[in-house]
Amino acid sequence: MIRVGIVGATGYGGRELIRLLALHPDAKLVAAASTSAAGERLESVMPAFRKLSDVVFESFDAKALTDKCDAVFIAVPGRESMRIGADLREAGARVLDLGGDFRLKDPTAFAKYYKTEHTATHLLPECVYGLPPFYRIKLKTTQLVSVPGCYPISAIFPLRPLLDHVSTSIPIVIDSISGISGAGRTLNEAYHFPEMNENLKAYKLGVHQHIPEIEQEIGHRAMVQFTPHVAPLTRGILTTITFRPDAAVDPAAAYRCYEAEPFVRVLPSGELPEVKNVRASNFCDIGWAMDERTGNLLLVSAIDNLMGGTAGMGVQCLNIMFGLEETAGLLYGGMAP
Amino acid sequence: MIRVGIVGATGYGGRELIRLLALHPDAKLVAAASTSAAGERLESVMPAFRKLSDVVFESFDAKALTDKCDAVFIAVPGRESMRIGADLREAGARVLDLGGDFRLKDPTAFAKYYKTEHTATHLLPECVYGLPPFYRIKLKTTQLVSVPGCYPISAIFPLRPLLDHVSTSIPIVIDSISGISGAGRTLNEAYHFPEMNENLKAYKLGVHQHIPEIEQEIGHRAMVQFTPHVAPLTRGILTTITFRPDAAVDPAAAYRCYEAEPFVRVLPSGELPEVKNVRASNFCDIGWAMDERTGNLLLVSAIDNLMGGTAGMGVQCLNIMFGLEETAGLLYGGMAP
């Protein structure tokens, strides 16, 4: 039984992780650090877990967590995991970061998009980007995983097998729609229920921090024009990608690389993904359409941002790191309805 | 590994059962009968389960299902499970019915509230009402389980420990609010998205078929005035019960009977249940308040109608029937958010 710890367990990523670990056959939550809740019982702070956990929150202590855990997840707000990750690595822990601090290999890009200097650049070379289809071998032995961002997961999966066919001169247009849990638990008038219910909006046009992450993972093959939107639902991301391919592209053939992937599902020709089919699951569903009239190829993907887009992806990485069955604790079907 | 079959797998109750079985360590879906989908692959009909199931739908054949399954769930629309249940019992299957046909011990009440004659009254004596805290011993050996209705589960759990204190002369007022999945998959203008979104309504005042079920399971101690409402959410039931108790009632003491129950959670005094804390879980959360001014006791409960209110409860009964760990495959925490 792999002993798991979490730093920052009360945010939405942390909660989802706790939920998944409760049903994991080979891993178990044994420690949770929280600044605000230290000393309190987890089930009192999060009543959804009553009768499921006897964990008591503790203050963050890298050494103590490292001693009692085989792996430690970091689920703190952006720009705080650099420090916590460095402390944990220093203490010798195997670390999986659900935040964005270790995703960009280029500290300059980090500084530009995250508006702060990176304080743990020494860890970037050893850090593995936690997208199993492309980094599975490295994940087996790494001590530090950076779990990808939710929007990038939804974009990289459909794009990566087609990179050889992407025009390098025209930016790839990526329009994503996300549920509100992606914005986290922090109160914000924009996400007060009466403000966001029955609402739609776009935000961070051209400046979202997931832009350099996507471009890094498509090998800087082309620039991406990424526009995130929010819609009135809690979970899920739908991403539509438009680009001009070369004439020879055959998406069905290119996507055969995913046939053996347990959590990437390429739909039959003519079918398109919907969030409901991946809700509360670890799957990424992919569909596509070629528009002969315009010459564009359209890709559509769907994920659950908290599970396939954060905590489930983290557990999949954990399973690989510790030699467990890769799908252990993750075989949830889409919760439809 | 217990081999499970389902009749009527494409409805919402059936889908939820398939979802739960995919993660069950000791039970596995091996057969699914469907009139409309016979011959098709389950994953084609329900894309949420792609890469999770290789089951192919078959036509209903009681003998064939009984041969290949240790247990058969019935998840067909109301008034059809009488016949299917009788056929399956005749063939020797152990049966769990998620519908309402076998819940009422009194065929007269059935005829009145379900507007049809009961055609399998010979099975009523052997049928066990599948509410584990009260029928656990009988469930171990029965061949036929009637899984309770979702509204009744939300009412019986909070009421039953307090029955000795209920006034017999004043009807107990039970106002429930349900998500729309409770109305099933059948199209209905009332539940067309633009009609039901941002809407609230009450329905079936005084005539809902769950009234006699609740009254049966509270021992006909009092009449219940049950008014169901629907609100614009997919899953969940919140039930508020108002009644005049005798002076001596101590809810905290009465509810101690649930301390060892794995899926009934009585909240600390002053806290009230919310649907989010039980969403996608098998739990029933219970809170209460005594109003000294009016002399009324108020009970509030929350369940997920599809899981704790249908399929999860069915799996809990299955676990008991086959001597499995009672919580196997069910330790989902509330999915919040």
Added chain:
Amino acid sequence: MIRVGIVGATGYGGRELIRLLALHPDAKLVAAASTSAAGERLESVMPAFRKLSDVVFESFDAKALTDKCDAVFIAVPGRESMRIGADLREAGARVLDLGGDFRLKDPTAFAKYYKTEHTATHLLPECVYGLPPFYRIKLKTTQLVSVPGCYPISAIFPLRPLLDHVSTSIPIVIDSISGISGAGRTLNEAYHFPEMNENLKAYKLGVHQHIPEIEQEIGHRAMVQFTPHVAPLTRGILTTITFRPDAAVDPAAAYRCYEAEPFVRVLPSGELPEVKNVRASNFCDIGWAMDERTGNLLLVSAIDNLMGGTAGMGVQCLNIMFGLEETAGLLYGGMAP
């Protein structure tokens, strides 16, 4: 053209009032006071009103507002309108308060339920409760109107014509379900979108400040057991009332009093109200069912909490006070969908 001012225009009640006044043929918003937004243009603070208003927010000055307005609405948070109302009345303004401070005739009840002493008790005798069907004559001449609370409106309309038939010994059970705009604009984790979406809960059992207001307006004929609930929608209240009537009651006859009321609609026997039919309108729809089995009468009502429950009701009072057509600017049908 009646010149209207608002104090506290940025809350949800104030916004709705501004929206209604934009289409009113005989009244016009000429001044808006706001502590936080003084000096800013209304259309900058509330982009929904761009190109509709040239009002600039000013600091609250009772004298200045009184001079330039024929009527002043107060739409500030609870417990603040006592002071503002007193200042405005002192300056000679005709005042309509959308808050709760002037609704209770009994300052002791106010202190108990609002947890603060009333500081303007001298105004209570002159204040008219703004429910036109019952106070129309007094509204014509009053200088101070207290617009009723949203829950009370939904309860008093269906109850009041039946008061002679209500049992005085058994509390009337009133279970209401409200949209989230009723909780106002103030940020609150409970109403953060991912916390409240797909959620249901009850709150303030037995202690809600609308209890004494309802009891006052039903002439203390019986105690009310009022339990408010919230559901994931923005606007609307559905109220279900259960009580034991005497044998002689004939709701259809009793409700004939509403035939000439422009905004109270009693549905034909067998039909029940839904929030969608009153959404964004000033109507209160009422339906009922007699349960012969239990002896209870069930009343169901629906209103839009911001319009028929707050701002629309306020405009109706304004129309009466100033001798305008009572329905002027209010003939919105239910916005369905």
Added chain:
Amino acid sequence: MIRVGIVGATGYGGRELIRLLALHPDAKLVAAASTSAAGERLESVMPAFRKLSDVVFESFDAKALTDKCDAVFIAVPGRESMRIGADLREAGARVLDLGGDFRLKDPTAFAKYYKTEHTATHLLPECVYGLPPFYRIKLKTTQLVSVPGCYPISAIFPLRPLLDHVSTSIPIVIDSISGISGAGRTLNEAYHFPEMNENLKAYKLGVHQHIPEIEQEIGHRAMVQFTPHVAPLTRGILTTITFRPDAAVDPAAAYRCYEAEPFVRVLPSGELPEVKNVRASNFCDIGWAMDERTGNLLLVSAIDNLMGGTAGMGVQCLNIMFGLEETAGLLYGGMAP
């Protein structure tokens, strides 16, 4: 008082029109034709309008409608208004069609995208596309108006002032997100509440019938790659447009053409539109961002699909046709919340 008739009043476009006419100072609904509801009272069929209308549905009779109405709206399902429009014009009525049959000037494009031959091509030359900023003069005298489609309105408004700066070789990418009322009242499993709530999807990639309409109204300056999406809300469209402009573009200057438009609002630089600010209003809000890194210009617009996108736009055309104040009955602010 302009006397207005509607053919097909029970659909969502027709309902919205009835709602708007109830508050219109100079126009009044006097007749409504419906195949399914002929002989029934409008307020019985649509309870949202109880106490607001005494209209009784009649069978469609072009001559009778023409006699009693100054203008007739057609709000029937697609491909049916060709015939009805021809009959009404033959009888001499002034007609406003809310459907798509008369929008395309090119019958070949109609046949391709609407999958049927156009049967009233003789009316196409006289028909005016009802987008006031661009066709105001023609609208004053025309006998036949084709009210634009909801998606095209949201795309044409932001695009048209910038056409001189659009690259002609790269398709313009238009990704729109719509509420579900856009799909109409017809039952469809895809829009059953539990299927669509908490769901997102794209549909009709590259084949939507609004593509030729947008291309026609941007003068075939470039092809459009239009991908519509649906999200779980009832009303509203948010459209994001991505294209490569020439270097000289200055959106603020180009958009000055809308300064005097009553219902087009260009936001200050740096602000983006949201559906909530146009909800239940006739406005189209427009924002933009230039991405220097990619060289793309991004335009974002928001409308209410039923009002600014259908019925409100129709009333604006009616006002122009009959010489009324253009904004009469339309000065609704965005309903936020």
